Amino acid sequence: MKSIFDRTTQRHNRPALPAFVTARVERYYRERVQETWGGGHIMRGRIAGPDALHLSSNDYLAIARHPDIIGSMAGTLRENGNGLLMSGIFLHGDCPQLQFESRLATFMHAEAGVLCQSGYAANTGLIQSIASAQTPVYVDMMAHMSLWEGIRSAGAVPVAFRHNDVAHLEQQIGRYGQGVVLVDSVYSTTGSVCRLVALADVCERHGCVFVVDESHSLGTHGPRGAGLVVELGLESRVAFRTASLAKAFAGRAGFITCPVDFQEYFKFESNPAIFSSTLLPHEISGLDATLSVIEAADxxxxxxxxxxxxxxxxxxxxxxxxxxxxxxxxxxxxxxxxxxxxxxxxxxxxxxxxxxxxxxxxxxxxxxxxxxxxxxxxxxxxxxxxxxxxxxxxxxxxxxxxxxxxxGDELSSRRRKRESTNEQTAVTA
Structure with a gap:
């Protein structure tokens, strides 16, 4: 099999990559593209026609083209352009981003919040800021990859527990001790919903920090879309909530709810916060308009x-x-x-x-x-x-x-349990 680099039809002036890099690239084309996908690509199917139903977007409330949002963004872009391009650590005073942080935190029934460049940056930056190499971090096996990446970037100890298995989590905590528990409120792969109340009980019993990623429930669940944590009345029992604002909020940002004294600490401790530029002015105004739309979207x-x-x-x-x-x-x-x-x-x-x-x-x-x-x-x-x-x-x-x-196995197991229960009831009667 020829190298992918040998097959390039048009040569460019470029440095030759060493064998340890080309071997990885070649393995992808050999094992995934050729052997698994038969020369095609699992992500490259048909081109959608004009009547196709697109079910690949996370725009759950269908507001990405809402005129109030587009109008707000367009007006700000015309007035301010791309604004000042700098890290968020320089922001202070009465500026739109800090105002929106406060408004979104209030909407989520939180004391304070931090706006991040993405949900990925929010999760990685948060875990880096609260965990260390000595901290066991308990993570649901179905949790989002950004939470796993946060554990890695913190140098912390990852301890997986079976999906939505509260008893298994408690067993793991009993073995490894006090730490951080990471879950999604709604899991992005299958749409299953986290057992938040039971997990909050476990965290309280063992003094663990409870972190809930609300990316797929913020805007869609809870009063006025405030999220599943608010719907269940768990605001005081969940230490931190994170969210991607690229889902129901139809934008490009992330958010963390936190205690007010943690807000500044995060901005000067988290690498993604320190070493990335702030969102642009039109993005902030768009998110602010989006929040108004979501509040009225019952x-x-x-x-x-x-x-x-x-x-x-x-x-x-x-x-x-x-x-x-x-x-x-x-x-x-x-x-x-x-x-x-x-x-x-x-x-x-x-x-x-x-x-x-x-x-x-x-x-x-x-x-x-x-x-x-x-x-x-x-x-x-x-x-x-x-x-x-x-x-x-x-x-x-x-x-x-x-x-x-x-x-089929699950249905058979349930049927056997029902039959056993009925038999026990008949004998008792």
Missing amino acids: RRRTRLASSAAWLRQRLTELGYNLNGSESQIIALEAGTEQRTIVLRDALESRGIFGSVFCAPATARNRALIRLSIHAALSDGEVEKIASVCRDIRSEVELDKWPSTRRR
Whole structure:
């Protein structure tokens, strides 16, 4: 097999890369592109037509084109351009970014907050600021990659616990001691919802710092979209909340809620905060306008929740294992990457475009297509998604998916438990 560099059709003046780099590149093309994807690409399917349903965006409330947001951004851009390009450590006084930090913190029922360049920067910077090499950091196995990266950047000790398994977390804490617990409120891969109340109880019993990533619940859950932590009344029991504002907020930023004295400490301790430029003026004004839109978006939230619930029920009835999804994120887990390509093509040929998730975003051989439901879908469009998923079951060999077999095993286990309970009840009677 020729080197990918040898196959380049047009030569450029560029330095030769050493063998240890080219070997890694070659391994990708050999093992992923050629052997696994058959010369194609798992992320490069069809080009969507004008009537396609796009279910790959995280714009859950369908507000990315809202005129109030666009108007605010355009006006600020015309007036201020890109503003002053500098690190956020220089900001003080009465400036728009600090004003928005305060407003968003109040909206989330928090004492204070910090605006970051992204959700990724928020998570990595926060963990770097609260953990050290001596700190055990307990992390749900399904938690977002940025949380894992934060542990690595802090040089801390990662201790995984089984997904949503409260008892396993407590066992791990009993073994390794007081530390930090990291979870997502809504898990981005499968849409399952964290058992936040039970985990808060565990953290309190053992004196652990509880950190909740609300990227996929901020804007969609809670009063006026304040998030799942607020909905459950856990504001005083969760030390830090983080969020990407590239989901329901349809922007490009991250946020951390925190105690007021932690706010300045973070800005002068976190490497992403110190060594990155602030957001641009039009981004701040856009986010501020977005918050106003989200506060008034109860009908959009209701529509989103009802559409997602109806579709989850229909897909479950059709035999799909949704891995505990209770949100607007619905995953169809085909298993291997080869099977996921078949599923992708079956959906896209019928006008349904979701997001492919595979390693390292998922465990190996647990690849899937994620469908992100949004508030602008009509009843007919939601019905089309269900109908397409019904029609392709044989084509994608749904009965052979490992997730389907797991669902069958779970149903059999539940049936046996019910039968055992009924027998015990009959004997007692």
